[in-house]
Amino acid sequence: MPETILTATTPRAWQSLLADYWQLTKPRLILLFLITTAAAMVVASEGTVSPWLLLVTLLSGACAAGAANTINCLYDRDIDAIMERTRHRPLPSGRVSPLEALLFALTLAAIAFILLAVFANLLSACLAMAGIAVYVGVYTHWLKRSSPQNIVIGGAAGAIPPLVGWAAVTGELSWAAWVLFAIIFIWTPPHFWPLAMLIQDDYARVNVPMLPVVDGDATTARQIFLYTLALVPTSLLLIYPCGVVGWGYGLAAIALGGGFLYRAWHLTQVPSDKERARSLFKFSILYMMLLCGAMALDRMLLAQLDLSPATELQTLTCLLPWS
Numbered sequence: 001m002p003e004t005i006l007t008a009t010t011p012r013a014w015q016s017l018l019a020d021y022w023q024l025t026k027p028r029l030i031l032l033f034l035i036t037t038a039a040a041m042v043v044a045s046e047g048t049v050s051p052w053l054l055l056v057t058l059l060s061g062a063c064a065a066g067a068a069n070t071i072n073c074l075y076d077r078d079i080d081a082i083m084e085r086t087r088h089r090p091l092p093s094g095r096v097s098p099l100e101a102l103l104f105a106l107t108l109a110a111i112a113f114i115l116l117a118v119f120a121n122l123l124s125a126c127l128a129m130a131g132i133a134v135y136v137g138v139y140t141h142w143l144k145r146s147s148p149q150n151i152v153i154g155g156a157a158g159a160i161p162p163l164v165g166w167a168a169v170t171g172e173l174s175w176a177a178w179v180l181f182a183i184i185f186i187w188t189p190p191h192f193w194p195l196a197m198l199i200q201d202d203y204a205r206v207n208v209p210m211l212p213v214v215d216g217d218a219t220t221a222r223q224i225f226l227y228t229l230a231l232v233p234t235s236l237l238l239i240y241p242c243g244v245v246g247w248g249y250g251l252a253a254i255a256l257g258g259g260f261l262y263r264a265w266h267l268t269q270v271p272s273d274k275e276r277a278r279s280l281f282k283f284s285i286l287y288m289m290l291l292c293g294a295m296a297l298d299r300m301l302l303a304q305l306d307l308s309p310a311t312e313l314q315t316l317t318c319l320l321p322w323s
């Protein structure tokens with residue numbers, strides 16, 4: 001039996017042991033994954049998602065992402081021990097052993113697979129496992145320490161949760177599901193590079209070739225701006241040609257995209273300004289939360305009003321008093 005489990009006999013010890021395992025899963029990050037999964041499920045079900053399926057899929061998604069994050073912590077424990085931001089994590093500080101972390105991750109992955117396969121379908125279960133494989137194999141093992149494009153390609157892993165949600169509802173992946181994937185894929189560089197600009201010294205110390213370390217702040221800021229520029233029209237593809245959400249979502253997407261673009265442009269003006277980078281990083285998270293909220297709300301409202309996304313604008317215009 002692993003040593004830390006044997007020694008955790010007092011309530012206090014159990015509490016801190018649980019806190020360590022909780023920390024291994026990177027829970028704050030999981031919340032946004034679940035928001036993207038839930039939004040995909042609402043849109044895929046045309047605003048009428050089954051609460052039971054939603055609950056099971058979110059629980060499975062949390063377990064799968066927790067497993068992926070735990071394996072990442074296990075693999076990266078050497079560099080995590082040196083970086084300021086990560087050196088207090090349970091593995092580098094020795095509070096959880098590598099074997100314990102591995103068993104924990106395998107258990108979480110098995111729970112995720114079984115729950116999805118039994119209560120949703122095999123496609124969603126396999127997609128969740130693909131998410132773990134891409135994050136661990138492509139990002140963590142292959143690219144993180146070898147290429148400044150690590151998060152661009154590896155970022156595909158973070159874009160898989162909405163595919164899981166879509167597949168759980170419909171049993172297949174339509175074009176709209178792939179547009180959701182593309183939105184998160186294109187959003188990932190403007191989400192992560194501002195943070196990488198803030199902590200580039202840490203990455204340089206452990207030889208992780210993040211873009212700001214390799215090509216500097218000015219190039220990174222320019223790249224961030226270009227990805228944000230591509231993100232705004234991509235977010236509108238859900239309205240046309242996909243036709244799965246309406247113009248309520250469209251207005252939110254344009255307003256949020258405008259805010260994101262402004263902050264990205266502001267950073268290009270003074271790329272070394274840490275405050276601008278910090279503000280952009282925080283906004284990237286707010287952007288994704290609100291965009292997902294807007295698409296789910298829009299689709300649920302349309303369902304309540306018995307409108308289709310394609311005719312929403314026409315119908316609402318007819319309802320105006322002066323029309």
Ligand code: HEM
Pocket residue numbers: 028029032033036085139150151152154155156157158159184188191192195285288
């Ligand atoms: C390869 C892609 C990505 C990379 C390299 C990345 C990296 C990071 C890093 C290093 C942090 C700071 C975490 C910390 O301080 O411990 C962070 C924060 C965060 N990331 Fe990402 N991220 C990626 C994709 C995503 C995706 C796809 C989502 C969700 C859809 C996401 C959601 C978040 C959230 C919500 C936070 C804030 C967590 C907090 O409050 O500390 N990230 N990201």
Ligand SMILES: CC(C)=CCC/C(C)=C/CC/C(C)=C/COP(=O)(O)OP(=O)(O)O
Pocket residue numbers: 029061064065068069072076086127128129130131132135157158160161164
């Ligand atoms: C469907 C499914 C299970 C998908 C899961 C995909 C997943 C967990 C993606 C995570 C992306 C991410 C936050 C990378 C940060 O890693 P990092 O190593 O750069 O961060 P760190 O320095 O904080 O460890």
